[in-house]
Amino acid sequence: MLVGIVGKPSCGKSTFFKAATLAEAEIANYPFTTIKPNHGVGYVKVECAEKEFNVKCNPRFGYCLSGIRFVPVDLLDVAGLVPGAHKGLGRGNEFLDDLNQANALIHVIDISGSVNEKGESVETLSYNPANDIKFLEVELDMWYLRNLAKGWEKFARQVQQEQQEIQKALAKQLSFLRITEDMIEDIIEELNLNKDRPSEWTQDNLKQMASKLRIMTKPMIIAANKIDVPGAEENLERIKKDFPDYIIIPCSAESELALKEAAKHEIIDYTPGEENFTIKDESKLNEKQKSALEFIKKNILEKYNSTGIQKVLDASVFNLLKYIAVFPGGVNKLADKDGNVLPDCFLLPGNSTALDFAYHIHTDLGKNFIRAIDVKTKQVIGKEHVLKHRDVIEIITKK
Secondary structure: OEEEEEOOOOOOHHHHHHHHHOOOOOOOOOOOOOOOOEEEEEEEEEEOOHHHHOOOOOOOOOEEEOOEEEEEEEEEEOOOOOOOHHHOOOOHHHHHHHHOOOOEEEEEEEOOOOEOOOOOEOOOOOOOOHHHHHHHHHHHHHHHHHHHHOOHHHHHHHHHHOOOOHHHHHHHHOHHHOOOHHHHHHHHHHOOOOOOOHHHOOHHHHHHHHHHHHHHHOOEEEEEEOOOOOOHHHHHHHHHHHOOOOEEEEOOHHHHHHHHHHHHOOOEEOOOOOOOOEEOOHHHOOHHHHHHHHHHHHHHHHHHOOOOHHHHHHHHHHHHOOEEEEEEOOOOOOEOOOOOEOOOOEEEEOOOEHHHHHHHHOHHHHHOEEEEEEOOOOEEEOOOOEOOOOEEEEEEEOO
16 A cells, blocks of 8 residues: 655645655755655554553554554655646656555645745745645546547547447556446446447546546545644635545644654654653753744644644545554464564455455465454454454464
């Protein structure tokens, strides 16, 4: 799974990426700071299964703090997007091709309205951030349309002449966008299109189809960044009303980055996503640092219960993509051969079965699957059993 972080230049996208990963992304207040995509690892929060078994886990990947498991997720920070990208402006098509790797998108917008459509600084609150959401939708829709409509007349005629099923032919042609036959079938039915006569589909039909395919294959969450700027909260309430279908989360990437850096240097105790922090040694702080931490505490944490960065990551994986977390374990032994207790926690698509889980761990486990056991209930489950979030599962295989 890969989550893409997108947005126009100078909206705080690279700061968001660094705050989420502590990677060394270049950050500056001018357009196109990010020229090549940055890869990094963020973490989503899962209540650790150690609590039910009264043990202490030893994660191989990620970490666990106070019973909260931080499970790694791949993040991709792509170059700033400008209107006209689908025509090749900015990094244009390269940007969109980078973006296609992602399963879901975090769209970072400057909710304070202090950066215009080109990524240039303007007077705070003078720019409407709703424009950014609309223009990204348009750019992605037009990119999908370009791929869908390319050589359409010839393609549609051939499908008809050879009496192919249009949903199969289109799914094959658009497979690089992770588009399936079922998706196309559903859209054809929704738009009431003639499956046997695709040559009669209009350009408007193709536009509608492109937009619906984009929504299905690139689900998006809005990170309303710079919420700490005075007046930004009014913009937030406005776009929540204008875009009711989106998950929109207020955040301050700069605040999260400051807290993580302070924790990294052991100045404070801070768990990402929490609503407070503890200063470990006030003598290490100068007045400017004290003032900054007090500002974050009063204007971000007390007001919004977190900086929002962790909420965005969690919502992207669990609400947008609807993934679940599953722990491998044994009824008689929760540790691996090296003595690590509950060492792994895997993220799987919702509705994954016990057999899916076995294959996810290792192909051989899937091929030799006999049955599984729900370690919490000690009940035997079959290969078609649908798993739940935070299940602990033992896989039994042929010798």
